[in-house]
Amino acid sequence: MKPFLTICRLLRSLNRFSTKPSPLASFSTSPCLCGQKKKNSYEAIDQKKYARLVRSVLSRGPVQTPESLFQEDNILYGPVSKHRAPEQQQQGRVPQNWFPIFNEERNVKPHTSASSGPLKIPLQKNVAPSVTRILQQTMTPEQCFFLERWKQRMVLELGEDGFAEYTKSIFLQGQQFHDALESILSLQENLKGTEEHLQCGYIKSVQHILKEISGVQALESAVQHEALKYVGLLDCVAEYQGKLCVIDWKTSEKPKPFIGDTYDNPLQVVAYMGAVNHDAHYSFQVQCGLIVVAYKDGSPAHPHFMDEELCSKYWAKWLLRLEEYTEKQKNQSVPKPD
Template identity: 50%
Template sequence: MFALKRVLSAVLQSTSLCVSHFSACHCLKTSRKRSPYSSVDSERYSSLVKSVMSSRVSSQTPETLQAEDDHIYGPVVKAQTPTRPEVRGPKTLHPFLNCEETVETEEPESGPPARISLNRGQGRSFVPSVTRILQQTLSPEQIFYLERWKRRMIAELGEEGFKEHSQNLFRQGKLLHSALEDILTSGAAWKNRDPSETPEYPPEVRGYLESISHILEDVSAVRAIESTVQHATLNYLGIVDCVARYRGVLCVIDWKTSDKPKPFLSNTYDNPVQVAAYAGALNNDSNYKYQVENGLIVVAYKDGSPAHAHQLSSELMSEYWKTWLLRLEEFTEKRASHASSTLPEKR
């Protein structure tokens, strides 16, 4: 028994020494990290917590807060859901093509291109032109931009200067159309021809001819030049610049001049509607024994830079034909309204 007590005492002493030695070694090897809260003023922090916890909870609700904001800042204006403008179609969708005629796919017969002159004396005195109808049915936005351009030009050139500028543009356009008529009816090849070396044409149009020289290389089989077309059913007429094949496709071609580049079809404003109107009239005119589904707008530049050619596929022509029918309906309604307002009152 005495021996057992001595053994237990020796074990306890040995364990105490090991634990003491381990703790001392651990303390020497690992340094205690300093807490970031040790630098906080605990007295001031405690005072702040007591202040927050002792304050009364606000009795305001989301509704009262909204009413207060409305009083200070005014009521919230909620944006309305944008609505798409209603797409209006023509009351009567007159056909673009004449079903009795067949669309020509073969090369036309030989012979000079047609040129039907406009004769107002043959029942055409009261038939409005495509140009007139489009001018009298411009949208308010188009009128605004047109008037703004006119004011700027007058401010820059003066009244007389602007008048002279407009006359020069008209004169250059006529000269260009005359030169193109000569070129396209002569049958002479334009390819590899230098337009600057054409003394037979006025200097005012040589730049334009150079501009459209690459277009003329792809024009062939001319069917009509400066020729009148009339839609008897819809009662309007126009004069097409040219009907010919462009890269093998039969088109109504409209030649335009511009001082500014017009690389996109949208830059040509109402020109596509005009071309569709001409084609629709031609297709329903008994003087022409073929149908035209496509169009081409060529914008020439006086400085000789390459002209832009905007092709109108049959699908595009159909869409612009609907737009033309709407403009024609608007013109007819305006004319009827004006006529009724000028009638003498019955007594």
């Protein structure tokens, strides 16, 4: 009973206070309520000019050297990625002067007898620009940057003389590899006699590819596109898994399992294909391409097959590079005003 009386007294005392909700307190940031804001001495200064001054001061740092830049890059980003950057300038562009890669007037299958041997047409220099020259002269800024950066890193590691010796060694190895392949593929009816070349890691690397090759039609043979005005020296034209291809043999010290890792090699292949299909020295038509990347350590080579659809896509890119090269040559030949 006593607790009940205590509760009743508390309830009577609460009735003395209003139960209506009190209005919410409001706050304002208005200068009128908070008092006059103290003026900042920098308000009278040109803010844009002051911002530029701050940026210029803060941007000044210690003098950088190639060695320090490479060290910072390695710490921040790791090893240099050599994946090809997207060609933003060519996205959405189409060649102004379209020319087909395939020749409707020619048969797909060659009718050259095996006894006549593969074609080996000599290259006529200075007749027209080569495919290699055109691609080198029209590399994207990203390609030029990574190529120059790779060269600088190699020079820092090997020195000028060491780098020159390294490039010479790479060239000789590639030449020996191509000579060995030419010797092997010339024996069309007997590709088993390759034991003498197996000491070469590159030849060992392509053994499983050679088993799929037959019907060799051309080896180290020149091509000329009379309509588009360029020449080239292709490695091989033969059947790979029953399909006639322009075959390009490449060497590499690093794995290249994807066709994107081969940079401009697909453009080189389709340039040779288009020339073969319109060169009077060749009576057949090629509709496919093959890039074979061989490795010095003898590990299995990576074959990158290019079907008709893929070749057509790369052909459009090749025509753009060809137009870019032609435009550069015109601009260089125009005399500059005094």
